[in-house]
Amino acid sequence: METLTQQQVQEYYGRQLRTQDDLQTNACCTDDIPLEHRQILAQLEPEVLEKYYGCGVAVPPAVEGCTVLDLGSGSGRDAYLLSKLVGEQGHVIGVDMTEEQLAVARRHVQAHTERFGYQQPNVEFRHGYIEDLRTANIPDNSVDVVVSNCVINLSTDKEATYREIFRVLKPGGELHISDVFADRRIPEVLRQDPVLYGECLSGAMYTEDFRRLLHHIGIRDYRLTASRLLTIGNPEIEQKVGNIKFYSLTVRAFKLPHLEDRCEDHGQVATYLGTLPGHPHAFSLDDHHRFETGRPMLVCGNTAAMVGETRYATHFRVIGDQSQHFGLFDCGPSPAVGADDASAAGGCGC
Template identity: 35%
Template sequence: MKNDLEIKSIVKEKYGVIAEQPASQNAASCCGATSSCCGDDVYHIMADDYTKLEGYHEGADLALGCGLPTAFAKIKAGDTVIDLGSGAGNDCFIARAVVGDSGKVIGIEFTEKMIEKARANAEQLNYNNVEFRLGDIEQMPVGANKADVVVSNCVLNLVPNKPAVFKEIYRVLKPGGHFSISDIVIKGNMPEKWKAIAELYAGCISGAIQKDEYIDIIDKAGFTNRTVQKEKLIFIPEDILSQYLSPDEVLAYQSGDVQILSITVYAEKPLEAKAPSCEPGSGCC
């Protein structure tokens, strides 16, 4: 079993490579984790289509997402938006198209090469109200009560300490602010061997937790009006599964015993914010 630092090191190394890959290569893999996992065929496994959204910039789209959180996030002109795991800036630039010149967008990313790519994109677009900060979303480089909206796209599944992230989201949101987060969750018992494979940690699957557990973490963090805005089943092609699972395990997966889901979740920080509940050993305190 890898510890948190080892998992973060794996993710940082993989996403440093991904920053220099073309989007087509990332879209053909499990969240860009590897260029070879899909055999000879190309599958758009996780990513949704951003190309029709205002603010879309092709150079920032690495095809790493699993939803369209900005489309559900109820962003308004003048808002301050924080994007967790901002990559090359794709969701930040979509959000910027909504907040306009009077708003602000802050992307937080812990892979240096991604930050470099995002900042170059922002300079090319001449955006002076989109900022990218190098940092860990378990300890955000942002003051308390700063954001109207927090978004994130297929990132929290990569983070070992999810309760800590939601505690940080609660801290940085203004009272009455909200988040819309797209992420990967699972239903059923995922084979243990998946959780030991580095490529799948960086590919969004092995770091995912049970949907009910994910929702419970949000509720315990103190958020209200929580709702699942969208849910879709992720289909993993057999030629990928067969690289990691036995024929019997592949059949078990295809029978629906295990489901990999993309969900987009919305919740609000109360106007009168209370301290989040915390149980011993939960990692959120």
């Protein structure tokens, strides 16, 4: 059964907002869009773009041929972007609980299928709830990548949502989300404000509670790929939220249950091969692991697993295993192997 908050969110996205111009804050906005994405977005239907309410770039590289699940797919902007990126052999499933949003997304399937030159649609939009993905018929271990753009803050049961994500991901699969987070717990009176909630602010998780939640469900390491302080841009709402700071964070995590809660040193070295589409010179796993093409980097056990036991493995050469242990990994900047310039590489994410 739907909660009152879910009904209010459906009302907000299904009936109150018609386009981005109706938003009352600038929490839902996206900058730093990669060139490859901009070129595809230029091919999307105007209605899909006008009803985009995302807050970041929630689409990782190396998705060709993948099955990707978009939680809270809205008008379908990221799902259509992914439809092009996964190629004709890939598959994109958008899930949303708001019928009006699904109707917008569904009416452009055929146009985009033809525009991308596909024989059959590779994208579909299903009604369902992100807290229980069985409502959208998503089986266990069936998805390579889960994306979500400015949605999980709206969930009334975030633990259930994250448990579902790691149920449906295949082993080694990636969660890649952009979402709104806060620097403290949001007072109940603000959580009850339907506009603040609908605008993706007052449902935001305190970052430390997010870390605790992931740890509680067995995800002991996750990485930030981007962070942006949100400016609200509405004096009335700024007055209500007072000193709370909101951030759009882009987070990546993997279904790798053996990751540890601290970065441990097993003497492993990873070299990026420069083969990820759109990333010939370097690949940033997170905000402090920038792998330069061809340059060996000492990495902790968790990072070695993230690039060596996932779909990124074909793009990396990882030397060493975890049979030896050299203590805690130095989380400060770690020099590239054999280089003098210690600022060239990052430490681990613990």
